[in-house]
Amino acid sequence: MKARIKVTLKNGVLDPQGKAIEGALGSLGFSGVASVRQGKLFEVELMETDPAKAKAALEEMSKKLLANTVIENYAVELDEK
């Protein structure tokens, strides 16, 4: 079973990397970019076949390691095929 975990910075947390990317887009001539925030995407393959169990495991992984919940939010997406 495949899954994606999206980790993004919480609102209000300064993102200097996003700001630098925003600036670079502007200097490449892309006008009208209001803001850029940088995040992370994890693609995880699980042996688990039960979607509920897989989802629970992925939540645990996100909380314990993949995201630092002081500054980051996470969202788990499961490919239920």
Place this chain on the structure above:
Amino acid sequence: MKSGVVVFPGSNRERDMLIALEKITGKKPAYIWHADTELPDLDLVVLCGGFSYGDYLRTGAIAARGHIMPAIARAAGKGVRVLGICNGFQILCEAGLLPGVLMRNAGLKFVCKEVKLQVANADTDFTRKYRPGEIWRCPVAHGDGNYFADTETLKRLEGEGRVGLRYAEGTNPNGSLNDIAGILNERGNVFGMMPHPENMIEPLNGATDGRALFESIMEAVA
């Protein structure tokens, strides 16, 4: 004082720290490998600087979940002094032994230079040999030293005197909130700081301003 330095794959300041501790305490510190699950009997555990696990995922994130960490948390719970320098500070935050997080420097650049530190609280086990408000010289070398915590946490840290050190006015190298350079846990026995006092202990370093930090801990555990 019985001290020990914890080494993870990618730590690179352990030698400086081992030398500094031996010179100042007169006793050979223990070398503690990350895969160990028990600590020897110590008064002070130091997590040194470097790039544990290549800073993968987030600085200190992987090391903070390493085999030795439960033993360090247990020791901290018993009141053993724990000092995290640079990557060690990042690891302590990731492990939840200190609040907040060290983010990418606001200027996005790795900074390697000398800064001035001001003692924000001289009534701690890590700063008691300094005068209140004393300003001292210390090098920094990091890319992720930008201290961040939510407003509530920051208010508590300030209110409880848990900000031990600040970058003196105008020398904040990384954008840290409230110019925070070093903080304490609630009990006051765990301290994390980004600058490197172990590199400011003998005349060859240009100054000996960092010695008092180690001497503070020696006095506290005596």
